[in-house]
Amino acid sequence: MAKIGVFVCQCGNNIARTVDTAEVAKYCGEQDGVVHVEDYKFMCSAPGQEMFKKAIKEKGLDACIVSACSPKMHEATFRNAAEAAGLNPFKVEIANIREHCSWVHDDKAVGTVKSKDLTKMMIERIKFNKPLERYVMPLTKRALVLGGGIAGIQAALDLAQAGVDVHIVEREPSLGGNMARLSETFPTLDCSQCIMTPRMVEVQNHPLITVHAYAELEQLSGYIGNFRARIRQKAKYVIDDLCTGCGECWEKCPFSTESEFEMGLVKRPIIYIPFPQAVPTVPVIDNTECPKILKDKCGLCADVCGPDCIDFTQQDEIKEIDFGAIIVATGFQLMPNVYREYGGWRPPHMTPKKLTAKQRKALPRSDAGRLVDVINGLEFERLASASGPTGGQIRRPSDGKIPEVVVFIACVGSRDCNKGVEYCSKICCMYTAKHTMLYQHAVHHGKSYVFYMDIRAGGKGYEEFINRAQDEGAQYVRGRVSRLTKKGDKILVKGADTLTGQAVDVEADMVVLATAMVPQGDSEQVAQTLGIGYDKHGFFSEQHPKLMPVESSTGGIFLAGACQGVKDIPETVAQASATAAKVLGLFSKDEMMRDPEIAIVDQEKCMNCWDCVTVCPYLAISRVELKDRNGNFRKWAAEVNPGLCQGCGICNTACRSKSIELMGYTNEQVYAQITAFGGDII
Amino acid sequence: MGKKIEIHDFEPKIMAFVCKWCTYSGADLAGTSRMDYSPNVRMIRLPCSGRIDPQFMIKAFEQGADGVIISGCHPGDCHYNEGNYYARRRNTTFRQLMDFHGIDIERIEFSWISAAEAIKWTEVIDAFTEKVRELGRHPQYDDEIVDPYAQFLVQKDQESA
Ligand SMILES: Cc1cc2nc3c(=O)[nH]c(=O)nc-3n(C[C@H](O)[C@H](O)[C@H](O)COP(=O)(O)OP(=O)(O)OC[C@H]3O[C@@H](n4cnc5c(N)ncnc54)[C@H](O)[C@@H]3O)c2cc1C
Ligand code: SF4
Ligand code: SF4
Numbered sequence: 001m002a003k004i005g006v007f008v009c010q011c012g013n014n015i016a017r018t019v020d021t022a023e024v025a026k027y028c029g030e031q032d033g034v035v036h037v038e039d040y041k042f043m044c045s046a047p048g049q050e051m052f053k054k055a056i057k058e059k060g061l062d063a064c065i066v067s068a069c070s071p072k073m074h075e076a077t078f079r080n081a082a083e084a085a086g087l088n089p090f091k092v093e094i095a096n097i098r099e100h101c102s103w104v105h106d107d108k109a110v111g112t113v114k115s116k117d118l119t120k121m122m123i124e125r126i127k128f129n130k131p132l133e134r135y136v137m138p139l140t141k142r143a144l145v146l147g148g149g150i151a152g153i154q155a156a157l158d159l160a161q162a163g164v165d166v167h168i169v170e171r172e173p174s175l176g177g178n179m180a181r182l183s184e185t186f187p188t189l190d191c192s193q194c195i196m197t198p199r200m201v202e203v204q205n206h207p208l209i210t211v212h213a214y215a216e217l218e219q220l221s222g223y224i225g226n227f228r229a230r231i232r233q234k235a236k237y238v239i240d241d242l243c244t245g246c247g248e249c250w251e252k253c254p255f256s257t258e259s260e261f262e263m264g265l266v267k268r269p270i271i272y273i274p275f276p277q278a279v280p281t282v283p284v285i286d287n288t289e290c291p292k293i294l295k296d297k298c299g300l301c302a303d304v305c306g307p308d309c310i311d312f313t314q315q316d317e318i319k320e321i322d323f324g325a326i327i328v329a330t331g332f333q334l335m336p337n338v339y340r341e342y343g344g345w346r347p348p349h350m351t352p353k354k355l356t357a358k359q360r361k362a363l364p365r366s367d368a369g370r371l372v373d374v375i376n377g378l379e380f381e382r383l384a385s386a387s388g389p390t391g392g393q394i395r396r397p398s399d400g401k402i403p404e405v406v407v408f409i410a411c412v413g414s415r416d417c418n419k420g421v422e423y424c425s426k427i428c429c430m431y432t433a434k435h436t437m438l439y440q441h442a443v444h445h446g447k448s449y450v451f452y453m454d455i456r457a458g459g460k461g462y463e464e465f466i467n468r469a470q471d472e473g474a475q476y477v478r479g480r481v482s483r484l485t486k487k488g489d490k491i492l493v494k495g496a497d498t499l500t501g502q503a504v505d506v507e508a509d510m511v512v513l514a515t516a517m518v519p520q521g522d523s524e525q526v527a528q529t530l531g532i533g534y535d536k537h538g539f540f541s542e543q544h545p546k547l548m549p550v551e552s553s554t555g556g557i558f559l560a561g562a563c564q565g566v567k568d569i570p571e572t573v574a575q576a577s578a579t580a581a582k583v584l585g586l587f588s589k590d591e592m593m594r595d596p597e598i599a600i601v602d603q604e605k606c607m608n609c610w611d612c613v614t615v616c617p618y619l620a621i622s623r624v625e626l627k628d629r630n631g632n633f634r635k636w637a638a639e640v641n642p643g644l645c646q647g648c649g650i651c652n653t654a655c656r657s658k659s660i661e662l663m664g665y666t667n668e669q670v671y672a673q674i675t676a677f678g679g680d681i682i
Numbered sequence: 683m684g685k686k687i688e689i690h691d692f693e694p695k696i697m698a699f700v701c702k703w704c705t706y707s708g709a710d711l712a713g714t715s716r717m718d719y720s721p722n723v724r725m726i727r728l729p730c731s732g733r734i735d736p737q738f739m740i741k742a743f744e745q746g747a748d749g750v751i752i753s754g755c756h757p758g759d760c761h762y763n764e765g766n767y768y769a770r771r772r773n774t775t776f777r778q779l780m781d782f783h784g785i786d787i788e789r790i791e792f793s794w795i796s797a798a799e800a801i802k803w804t805e806v807i808d809a810f811t812e813k814v815r816e817l818g819r820h821p822q823y824d825d826e827i828v829d830p831y832a833q834f835l836v837q838k839d840q841e842s843a
Contacts, residue, residue, distance in 0.1 A: 070710045070713070071727070072707065072710060096710075098713065099709065099710040099712075099713025099714060100709055100710070100713060100725060101721075103713040103714070103716055104712055104713050104716070104717060104718055104719055104721075104804075105687070105718070105721045106687070106718065107687045107721075110687055110721045111721075113721075114721050114724075117724060118724065121724065121726075533763065553763055597729075615732075615768060617762050617763045617764050617765070618762075646762060647729055648729055648730040648732055648733065648761075648762035648765050649728065649729050649730055649732065649733030650730060650732035650733065650762065650764075650765050650768055652733060652735075653732060653733055653734065653735045653768070653772070654768075662729070662733065665728055665729055665733060667735070670726060670728070670735075670738060671738075671741055673726055674697065674726065674738060674741045674742050674745055675741070675745060677695070677697055677724055677742065677745050677746075677747065678695065678745040678746040678747070681693050681694070681695045681696075681721075681722050682687075682689060682693045682721060682722065
């Protein structure tokens, strides 16, 4: 027989005003299994809690109902008090007679009847509450940072400075990401390399940071606190530990191909580092191009390498490393196809995303043949960069002439579902303004035009920056460009000024497109490998748009930078530091406590329909083989991973054989609660 | 203090199955904002609308409920990402099944109520109570249900005893 205690709270006058608490207590005392009742002014006060604990101990109560305010307020309070008194905390339930009764009904008779009923329902329910124990899970205090752009660098440094062991997995041969490509940065026009490279060096020298450059995450298993990552270290054909980064090899390499880092503007050797300040400075051999690897010809680099670190037989290496938390910082790319449709001059090295026929048709047409001098923003950054292919002189790609008239087109592919994506790419207004300035500073007599839809410059110092660009000579034309055609060695830009209603034609030497920022081409695969959510564009989804902006939908995986949405550098860095803070919070304990209100399978009953496996939003359920004593296969069954289960109970509803149950909300409990219903309603 | 509410000849009994993140909190907000709504409803708190088993509703009707409310977070807002989509799909199919069994589907209300929509909560409760009051008592389980299999078991028990 149950020994239930019922504690009815008057909440000063908050409950007592419209509920006859004494009457409720009396009624509860008459219920089956109730051995103790109290009616008290403030249950949550210190004396109230003492009374609660004393009753548990003295009356040997094995379950308690507190009829009081919402469980959101004091469920934890009374569960902790029960635990202190030696009663399992999950044998305490709250009947909400304040928010759901006394505060919403003015009639005392009505309030009293409803309070009785609500408490009675809880009394019946609690008879089926099982004592539950919190799970203690081990915790690996090592963090994985996926992507080594500014977001990954910032997060790794923050963590390492706090004493956490960090591994960065970067798929390119060097850290840096897109920020390393930028020449100068808005809104201060400080040189990107100057603020970026010291950080990269700091990462390399930090004893707690391990950089896996030219590597990819192949598989991820486990759950918060206990992830296991399979990392594929792609063959560099260069022995890391021996290489001094002297550069003999890449200077002597007789073959070349387009440089990805320079956006294909120039060539790079086959054995290469992406850019001179690369970190690590170990070169890699591009095995899709190297004639030695492909057909055993050449091998010059091996001959010139002093420390003898070239190894043409090297294979990809698989490393398995355990992590407790993961920060995803895989960044963005510029929308590839739109730029090609505008007549961009080179096949983009970036993974193209397919455009629908409708989208392709809606794009402004360029004449047959490619317009070589139509480039995108990142290419312009390289042209303007002092360390770029032109040494910082802005020269157009076709003939190397200094362009006298440059047209910048904003919102290419953004804010338009027909041409590209519906969202605003946000940073393009700013970098276009920056580009006009960089151009104006380099070519004093040059003329720059900006075709724009709206100017969006909401950041700190941003509006001022736009004004400055206009003061320095950029002519802003509000309107769209409909057509780019070749005219001699110039490009005829046909546009409209929607403010004056007139057509505007400009003969430009070069056109720069501010193409939309979109997720990496493989972001959906990456999300699937990680088991995190992504939106329809491929940006990774945060757990809550306002209150949990850096958490992914999977516990222990956090999001930093442009992989989660369009961002400029200050925002990226802020978010990266936020993820580091979250990881530090997680790692501040030695082990993790998990709520026991999760699903559990009765494996003997399970009939292997795997419905639960299909519906679980957290992929928490797996199929396991049950073995008999001799280790022979006996039957299949579902099994819940307590580290992954979030306690939604969707599986419980889906299970036809009723073999999987959500602790704390079992069918028995709910049915008992419903069964208590049906008495007087008013 | 304490204004009397008008009591009708027939006061419907309504059971609500709600998720704890949105609707339950919305109802809490109605309380903290001291809104007033009809007292005919009893709420059962579940983690997610995806946990609402159609059999809970049948059980509620069997216990004498005249109407049942199912409510959770709005589409796209589910704390567990997709639980409410399961609830919605289940509700669509299950309504037809209920209809087929002769249970008036007008007695089942499905509504998205967020944690901020205290007003919506009160409106849904008031409107639904009014609607069920007009529909009248739910007659489905008035007669004792005879389960032939259960009878058979009882009989077998007696025989063996
Ligand atoms: C033309 C242009 C100009 C800009 N100018 C400015 C400016 O002046 N001021 C400003 O504040 N912002 C500017 N920005 C924005 C700025 O570039 C971004 O905010 C910033 O680079 C985002 O950093 P990130 O680390 O999130 O992404 P990224 O820089 O894209 O870095 C991502 C990194 O992850 C790696 N990676 C990707 N996928 C994987 C994978 N699966 N596994 C392993 N590694 C992976 C990539 O190789 C890369 O190194 C500009 C952007 C553009 C396009
Ligand atoms: S839904 Fe139930 S029966 Fe089916 S696999 Fe899962 S636990 Fe087993
Ligand atoms: S309760 Fe939810 S999260 Fe846990 S196993 Fe079931 S479906 Fe998955």
